[in-house]
Amino acid sequence: MNQLLIISFFKTKASWIGLASIFFAGMLSLYFGGLFIEETQENERRAILLQKENIERNVQHHPKDIGLLLYYQKFGLVNQVSPLASLAIGQRDISPSIQRVNIRNLEEQKYNSRLANPVYQLIGNFDFSFVLVYFIPLVIIALCFNMISEEKEGGTWALALSQTNNTKGMIRAKLLLRYSSILVVLVLLLIIAKFYLSIPLNQKYAAFCLVSVAYVSFWFAVVWWVISFHLSSSKNALVLLTIWVFLNVIVPAAISGIVSLVYPIPETFGTVVKSREGYHNKWDKEKAPTIQKFIKHYPQLAQYKHPKGARFSWFWYFAMQQMGDDEASAQSRELQQKVKKRIRLSENTAMFFPSAHTQLVLNSLANAGLQNQLNFMQALEKFHERKRLYFYPKIFSQTASTTEKWDKHTLAKYEEQSEVNWLQLLWPLLLGIGICLGAARLNQRKFYHL
């Protein structure tokens, strides 16, 4: 009997079209993911070269005045891209993966955006997570919506029933057949991805694969539940598609809407105004208070002085720059708090909706979520602070630029380190599966009264 089911499944053109379309869409997504990673790495190479050339030129132009050199010189920090980002690009195409900053005030630099076509950003990427979250459920629906109803409507149901005593078992076998064939394609894609995109076999990749499998399983559980009502083919299709639209269109869009309504971020405006004032108005003020505040911030620099009566010194200049950051710091912290709140609200709400949850989880496994952007921004702050503190004494004691070992100021890297929280990744999906299977059980009797 099962053999017959297998033959009939693979003899149907639609089955092949469905499986092949997942495979091709998946391959296409891997290709584009690969391009994205390549571009990111290419940019990194460019940045390494640029920084080297830049330093050489600046040292040549300003061999003595290290203060002036550092007024111009930018140092880059790379937000190391994870190989998994080729599968889930996430927010990586929105925020920059490299930030280049000079040691002047950071607030004016750290929000610098990526150069990109906004229309294309709106349409979004064709990455593996898109294929998985959006596309595969549709194929599952297309392959399963008329599993029983088709036979009923085609008049072969009685014939099929006469071949077996276990109706439910037969339906289950039909579904499992579809389930396993889609899993085979999915696993095949993940294996190809591993080699094609050279993804290391580690915990994160394992989690990525497991979440993908759980997500596909969730959709089969949904299908199992819906067909347990024994509706007509058209009704099945309508119900399943409505569920898809609800989970994949309405819910995520609504969460985004709620987040921006509940946590608007006027702080983005506030910080730029504050940091600009903080620095620029010091030109018009007495120098002493600025310097006092600076020394209060960095007591270790108290030994340096502004030459009495001088119109200008780098000491005073960088103290002014520091005020730009210091006076905006309250607003800036507020902004980061808001971002944290946004992350928490999105994640907590998404937990109850498998599609949204899966997308967020895949992004975060690929270090491509909003949390990663926030971490990178904080890493940039630390990086900038280190550079500052390293150079301040040199500038203030007027060391010649040429004495610095510039070779060691190469492009720096930030790599996010995070643990996989298996329970948090999987329980929303497992719960979803459980609910659907449980609900299907309530309809169980129908399987015997056909």
Add this chain to the structure above:
Amino acid sequence: MRSNHIKVFARQVLVTKLKTKSVVYLLLIFNLLIFVSLYTEFRVRTQDHHHVEQYSKEVRQRWENNPDKHPHRMAHYGYLVFRQKYPLGFFDPGIHHFLGNVVFLEAHQQNPINSSEASYSSGLLRFGYFSASMLLQVLVPLLIFFWGFNLVSQDRENGTLKIVFTQGADWRGVLWGKTLGLYLLAMLVFVPALIFSLLLVWFHEASLVNSQLMSRLGLLFVTYGLYFFLMAALAIYVSGRSKSSRGALITLLGIWLFFSLILPKLATTYGQAKYPAPSKIAFDIKVEEELLKLGDSHNPDDPHYQHLKDSVLAVHKVNSTDQLPFNYQGFVMKEGEKLSSKAYNKRYEKLLQIYQKQNNMLRLAGIINPMVAIKQVSMALAGSGYATYDDFRAQAEKYRYSLAQKMNDLQIKLISNVRGKRIQGKPDILDKSHWAQFPDFNYRFLSFSQILAQEYLSLLVLLGWMLGLGLLVHYSKSLKVI
């Protein structure tokens, strides 16, 4: 006779559908969703509008309240410009979320427009944003397909069609009639949305309502009206052509998926591969190369500026720049600003051309895809499209340039060549009254005709589709009755 049939069929569709509970529920749910999205987006936009106004005012005040100082200090103090959104953004937020909202304008360099909503949003934003336009463009067609897929095929399946035809009806009557009925049903979603949008526009932003806005809104409504008719006709036509209701449903769902999801993504992904746009770092490198070619206005030995100096000295018949009747440093900076802006704009122009080509790829997809076409038209009219954004960027850059050059002019004219010597007032600094004389950034939105010029193609596409479908229905005698 036929018009009578059309009326009968239309009424029949409307009446039977409205008797079905699920249809009424769906109507209610959609109306509610649209109300909620219009209202919340309106709230978000209003809030944003206040923030923009409040901070713009603050920036202006701070600019004017700057004390007496050297004009070049003011050129570095610069200006902050916040992106204003067109008042219709609440209807269709378009690409707003992906656009920067604030830009720092200063002498010597073009800063990026930063702090887009997307850069502070989770990955869920990529699923789309909850807005009236999303509901109307994507989900209402799906609703129309749900309601319409079996309107003809079912009649054929249960034999009613045969009877109808024996009573003198013909295909045109049936198809147009059912299309009209389905369309009227869709209007029960659209018309309330339309009225509610109008109310929001009228009651809350009275100062912003002008003929420009009303023309945009008018065309927006007409276009959506056309779009829904298109979708209804498509549903009915497919229903008429398909062998079974199930077949019709599958075809329509396939069309919907392909149009709304797959084709736009494929078009943009292909566009990206075919017309790769430079990354920020690649772009910065190119700009830097251009600037290096121009010479360095800060470097006294730079050949370009050496030459400039020699010729200026020769014209004024003096030996040193100190003897010039104007501030030479200001003069050099003015030249430098001119050259660097030109170089930057040249590079940026190239980038824009790439974006334009990429966007045209999407427009091209719009020719076979009315869902892309309506998206383009809707964004453009709601002032949340690409053209509006680029126009904002261009206006901000123009303002930056004029600010830098105005400050250079002040320096050339009013600051002495010799440090510490004075021309008027205190030495080396200017009276603060000069700052207020420099006008505020006055952003003007693109006009209705400019928008039309941008998106006429997409409008034509929608009309073309309507015409094509009309012809198909008109010459549809070959469809099967049984």
